[in-house]
Amino acid sequence: MPIFGSLEYMSRVVKDPAFADVFAYLRGFLDLRSSQLAKIKEMASGESRRVSLGGEDFAIESVYDTRRREDAFFESHRKYIDVQFVLEGEEMMETADIASLAISHPYDETADLIKYLTPQQGTSALGIREGMGAIFFPDDGHMPGLWLDPLRPVRIRKTVVKVRVW
Secondary structure, eight states: OOEEEEHHHHHHHOOOGGGHHHHHHHHGGGSTTOHHHHHHHTOOTTOEEEEEOSTTOEEEEEEEEOBOGGGOOEEEOSSEEEEEEEEESEEEEEEEEGGGSOEEEEEETTTTEEEEOOOSSSOEEEEEETTEEEEEOTTEEEEEEEOSSTTOOOEEEEEEEEEEOO
16 A cells, blocks of 8 residues: 655655665755755756666656546556655546556566556545655556646656665
């Protein structure tokens, strides 16, 4: 089951030492004068970059517009836990246990990605706003980046930290 909410909440709930550097990295975005925040604010829509966090952990910082559900897909990962954190904007993320999802594209080890057919029911929706995030474990199918406002897309500035499964 994913964990979601403010950075403060997620760091209170997840006490595993493997997440200490992740939460420290995310806190860097909360300082409005930080160069870390300034760099992502300079990124153009459609741009993304990979940031090493030491060891096997890394982050993907990106800027994009939210999309309709029919333009997205459910996914999960085996090697990495996703810690998705919205820095600007708001999006909906759907989630479901992978045991209830039908695979559309089998596991790609290079991309650490399994894709699933989008179910018509049996999912949960998370409204994630600026300063909030979600932690998706290997059993958590997830479909992020969706319109929260049903009438229009929203520009998102976000980082997804990939934490190696131990």
